[in-house]
Amino acid sequence: MGGPAVVVVGASQAGFRAAEALRQGGFDGPITMVGDEPHRPYDRPPLSKQVLAGTQGPGDIVLTPAEGGVDDLDLDWRLGATATALDLAAREVVLGGGELLPFTGLVVATGAHARRLPGTDHLAGVHTLRTLDDSLALRKALDGARRVVVVGAGFIGAEVTATCRGLGLDVSLVEALPVPLERGLGPVMGTVMADLHRDHGVDLRLGVGVVRLEGDDHVERVRLTDGTVLDADVVVVGIGVVPNTDWLEGSGLTLDNGIVCDETCLAAPGVVACGDIARWPNPRFDEVMRVEHWDNAVEMGGHAARTLLAELAGRRGEPYAPVPWFWSDQYDRKIQLAGRSGPDDEVKVVAGSLAERRFVAMYGRAGRLVGILGMNMPAKVMRWRTMLEQPTRYDDALATARAAS
Amino acid sequence: MRVVVDFDLCESNALCMAAAPEVFEVRDDDFLYVLQEEPPEELRPKVEEAARRCPKQAITIEG
Numbered sequence: 001m002g003g004p005a006v007v008v009v010g011a012s013q014a015g016f017r018a019a020e021a022l023r024q025g026g027f028d029g030p031i032t033m034v035g036d037e038p039h040r041p042y043d044r045p046p047l048s049k050q051v052l053a054g055t056q057g058p059g060d061i062v063l064t065p066a067e068g069g070v071d072d073l074d075l076d077w078r079l080g081a082t083a084t085a086l087d088l089a090a091r092e093v094v095l096g097g098g099e100l101l102p103f104t105g106l107v108v109a110t111g112a113h114a115r116r117l118p119g120t121d122h123l124a125g126v127h128t129l130r131t132l133d134d135s136l137a138l139r140k141a142l143d144g145a146r147r148v149v150v151v152g153a154g155f156i157g158a159e160v161t162a163t164c165r166g167l168g169l170d171v172s173l174v175e176a177l178p179v180p181l182e183r184g185l186g187p188v189m190g191t192v193m194a195d196l197h198r199d200h201g202v203d204l205r206l207g208v209g210v211v212r213l214e215g216d217d218h219v220e221r222v223r224l225t226d227g228t229v230l231d232a233d234v235v236v237v238g239i240g241v242v243p244n245t246d247w248l249e250g251s252g253l254t255l256d257n258g259i260v261c262d263e264t265c266l267a268a269p270g271v272v273a274c275g276d277i278a279r280w281p282n283p284r285f286d287e288v289m290r291v292e293h294w295d296n297a298v299e300m301g302g303h304a305a306r307t308l309l310a311e312l313a314g315r316r317g318e319p320y321a322p323v324p325w326f327w328s329d330q331y332d333r334k335i336q337l338a339g340r341s342g343p344d345d346e347v348k349v350v351a352g353s354l355a356e357r358r359f360v361a362m363y364g365r366a367g368r369l370v371g372i373l374g375m376n377m378p379a380k381v382m383r384w385r386t387m388l389e390q391p392t393r394y395d396d397a398l399a400t401a402r403a404a405s
Numbered sequence: 406m407r408v409v410v411d412f413d414l415c416e417s418n419a420l421c422m423a424a425a426p427e428v429f430e431v432r433d434d435d436f437l438y439v440l441q442e443e444p445p446e447e448l449r450p451k452v453e454e455a456a457r458r459c460p461k462q463a464i465t466i467e468g
Contacts, residue, residue, distance in 0.1 A: 017457065024453075045460060066456040067466050295420070298457055327418055327460060334416065379431040382419035 003029045004312055007093050007101050009083045010109030011035025013044065013063065013294065014275025017301030018107045018308075020065045023073050025309045032101055033075045034093065036082040039132055040070065045294055047135035048159035049329055053166060054139060058132055083110070086251040088268060105308045108248070108259060108273040109301065112241035112292065117151065117210065125219040126235045129156055138236065145233035146170060149222045151210055153180035155328045157238035158193065162330040165200050172203040172230050174222070179206060186343045189361060189373055192354055193335075200331050205230075241292060243277045258290045264317035265304040272311075274304035284321040284389075285340055293326035323388045327378075333357060334376050338385040341371030346394070350401035351380055360384070362401060364394030380405075407443050407467040408452060414463035421455035421464060428452055 006022060008015045011033050019031050035041070043061040050056035064070055078095065085094040086106070093101040114128035127138045138160075142148070148164050150157045153175035164171045177183070179190030180197070197204050205224060213235060214221040222230045243258040252268065254260040258279040259267050265280060267273045275297040279290040291300075299322055307317025328335045341347070341363035352359035352375075360380045363371035369392040374381035380401075387397050408428060415437050421429035422437075427448055430438045444452060449466075456464040 020457075043462065064462065066453040294460065295458060302457070325420075329416075334418070336418070377435065378417050378419045379422075379433055379435050382423050382431065385423065 004104035005030045005032070005102065006105040006107065006308070007032045007034065007103040008107040008109060009034045009093060010107075010111055010275070010277075011037065011039075011041045011077075011079060012109050012111050012275055013041065013297040014111070014301035014304075015107060015109035016041035016063050017298050018109060018272075018274055018305040019073055019075055021302040021305035022309065023065075025306060027309060027312075029104075031073070031075050032078060032103075034078045034081055034083055034095065034101070036080070037131060037133070038080045040077070040079065042132055044130075047132060048129055048156055049163055051132070051135045052129075052139055052142075052160065052163045058136075061132075083247050086248055086253070088252045088271070091270075104270060105312055106271045107301075107304060107308060108253075108267065108271065108277060109275045109297075109304075110244040110247070110277050112243045112276040114237070115240045115242055117213065117237050117239070120213050120219075120235075120237075122217075123213055123215055123219045124217055125215070125233065126213060126237065128237050129160060130241070138234070141234050142167060142169065147231050148172075148234045148236065149174060149230050149232040150236045150238065151222070152238035152240070153177075153193075153197075153204075153206075154238055154240065155181075155326075157236070158197070158330050159328060160236050160238065161197060161202055162200065165202060165331070170203070172205060172222075172232075173197055174205045174208060174210060174224065174230075176209045177207065183343055184337070185341060185373065186345060186347055186363075188347055192357070192375070196330060196333060196357065203230075241276065243290070245277065260288075263319040263321075264307045264310075265300060265320050266307055266311065266317060270308070270311055272304035272308045274300040278304075280320060282321055283319050284323065287340070289324075289340075291324050293324060295325050296322065323385060325385065334374075334378060336374045336378055336381045337371060338381060339363065339369075339371035339388045341373065345370060347373075348398060350398055351405040352377055360401065362394070362397055364397075367394050368392065369394050369397040406446060406449055406452065408439060408441070409465045409467060410437065410439055411461075411463045411465070412437075414461040416461055416463075418460050420458040420460065424455035424458055425451035429455060 082096040114130040209225040211223040259273040261280040345363040358376040419431040
C-alpha cells in the first residue's frame with residue numbers, strides 16, 4: 001500500500017460532506033464509502049414531506065457536491081454493506097461479508113435509527129420513518145388508508161401529520177407531553193404548535209401515552225392510557241432515534257449516547273465522528289451535545305474531515321463551535337430554530353404575532369440570549385442569528401430586534 | 406464563477422445569506438435576492454458553503 005487511505009463509514013449526509021471536504025482539502029488518496037443502504041447518499045428532509053407526498057422521487061434527492069458531480073469525488077463505494085466491527089490496533093474496518101478495509105484515517109458517520117414501539121414487530125401497518133425505503137413503504141401504505149395514527153409529536157411526527165392531512169387522510173396525533181415539543185420550545189410555543197395542528201383538522205391527543213397497538217397481523221387499533229381506543233389503518237411511530245454505535249462496542253472508542261469526541265470532532269488518533277452519532281463539547285455553549293439536525297450533518301461532516309486532514313499532517317484540528325440551527329416545514333408554515341432553547345427559558349415575541357402564525361420569538365436564560373424561533377419569517381431569524389454567535393444580553397437582543405421591526 | 410439559483414426550489418431558508426451575505430440577501434419580504442450573479446473569485450469558498458448549506462440544494466455554481 002502506498003499513501004494514506006480514508007474509510008468513511010456511513011453513506012449519509014455527514015459522511016458525504018466529509019468525503020467532499022477531504023477532496024476539497026486536497027486529499028487525493030483512496031476514499032472508501034461504506035453504506036448499509038443500497039442507495040448513494042441522499043437528502044433526508046424530503047422523506048417526511050415531498051417524497052411522502054409523492055411530489056419528489058428518489059432521483060430528486062440524490063446529494064451532490066457544491067461543485068461538480070458525485071463521480072468527481074472519485075469514491076470507492078461499498079453500498080449495501082454493513083460495518084460490523086472496528087479494529088483500532090490493526091486500523092481496519094470489518095464488513096459483514098468478512099471484507100477488511102484498512103485505513104489511515106477513519107470517518108464515522110453511521111447516524112442513528114428510529115426507535116420502535118416495543119412489542120409491535122409482528123404487526124403490519126406500523127411504520128417508522130428514517131430511510132428512503134421507509135418513506136416509500138409508508139407512502140405505499142398510505143395509498144389505501146383512511147385513518148392514520150401518529151405516535152409522537154416531535155418534528156418527524158408533526159411533518160408526517162401535516163403531509164397526511166395534505167393527502168386528505170384523517171390523522172390522530174398522540175403525544176405523551178402536555179404540548180408538542182415542550183422540551184425544546186417550552187409550553188408557550190408548544191401551544192402554538194398544537195394550535196397549528198388543530199387548525200388543520202388534526203385529532204390531537206396530548207398528555208396521553210400508548211398502552212398497546214391491537215390487531216391480528218395488521219394493526220387495527222391504538223389503545224391509549226386514558227382508555228381511548230383509536231381506529232387505525234396505518235400507525236407511524238416518531239419517538240426519537242438511537243445512535244448506531246453497536247458495531248463499535250469493544251472497539252476502544254468512548255461510547256455514551258453516541259461517540260464521545262473532543263472539541264475538534266476527534267474520537268481517537270486518526271478517527272473522527274460527525275453527524276447524529278457524534279457527541280462533542282461545543283465550546284460556544286459550554287455543553288457536551290449531540291445534534292440530530294440536517295445542518296449539523298453538513299457542517300460537522302466538513303469540519304471532521306478538516307480535523308482528519310490536520311491529523312494526517314501531524315497538526316491539531318480546530319474546535320467545532322456551531323450555533324445549532326434547524327427548520328421544519330408543516331402545512332404552509334416554515335419553522336426555524338437557532339440556538340439551544342429549553343422548557344424553562346423566558347420567551348418573548350419580537351416581530352410579527354402569534355395570532356397570524358408569522359413571528360419571531362427570542363429565548364433568554366440567566367439574562368442571556370440562547371435561542372431564536374421563527375415561523376414564516378426566515379430573513380429575520382437568519383439576520384438575528386448572529387447575536388447567538390457571541391454572548392448577548394437578552395435585554396439587548398430584544399431591544400435590537402424590536403428596533404428593527 | 407456564476408451563481409445560479411433555482412427559484413422554483415428556493416424556499417428562502419436564508420442559510421445562503423448567513424454563509425455569503427455579499428452574494429445572497431433574503432429581505433423582509435422573505436424573498437431571496439442575488440446581489441452578484443458573478444461574484445469575485447475570492448468569495449468562492451463562501452458561495453460553496455452557501456450551496457452546501459441550502460436545505461433545498463437550489464444553488465448551483467457554474468465555472
